[in-house]
Amino acid sequence: GENVEQHPSTLSVQEGDSAVIKCTYSDSASNYFPWYKQELGKRPQLIIDIRSNVGEKKDQRIAVTLNKTAKHFSLHITETQPEDSAVYFCAAGLSGNTPLVFGKGTRLSVIA
């Protein structure tokens, strides 16, 4: 089955700097790669996703890149702000209509 590895497990950046979180997956059949942000005690919130037919997607300060050959995808957050502090999860699945396999999360701290 699918296995998703995520790193780093913790990341601290200065406000205004960029943050990068990386994930690798094992199943070449996976075609859907969402990223979720989870604040303490809250539900995971979808922040961006990418499908295998594109290599990069951007939404304001966040972007995701996908390398299907190498089986890895990354989340990039630019101009970080204190409100970006949270735990971020990557996931992989055959599609958005199928179960997702999640990474173990990255705790991002943005220091003002």
Next chain:
Amino acid sequence: DGGITQSPKYLFRKEGQNVTLSCEQNLNHDAMYWYRQDPGQGLRLIYYSQIVNDFQKGDIAEGYSVSREKKESFPLTVTSAQKNPTAFYLCASGSGTSGRFGTDTQYFGPGTRLTVL
């Protein structure tokens, strides 16, 4: 996200007791999922259902049971056979609607925090 509700928000279970967690959605989604989240770990799949009256086991189904009698509802029962049920339980639903993230995306409910006394 506001179309998926879970109750209760907090639940306490005694040893040997079965408890049922509620998940309801009004998004007309076909698929519904139950995930378990433990501290320092990602979400792990318990059960999922892609159509009414049908459901499949996930990676950690032992000690849990579900039903899917209505499209809107997917309750999860934590049985006494689940030896370590203390966790944050998240229900999700997906597909059937269009929006910012496309037509096939999973959204989560607010979660139920279960504690064994």
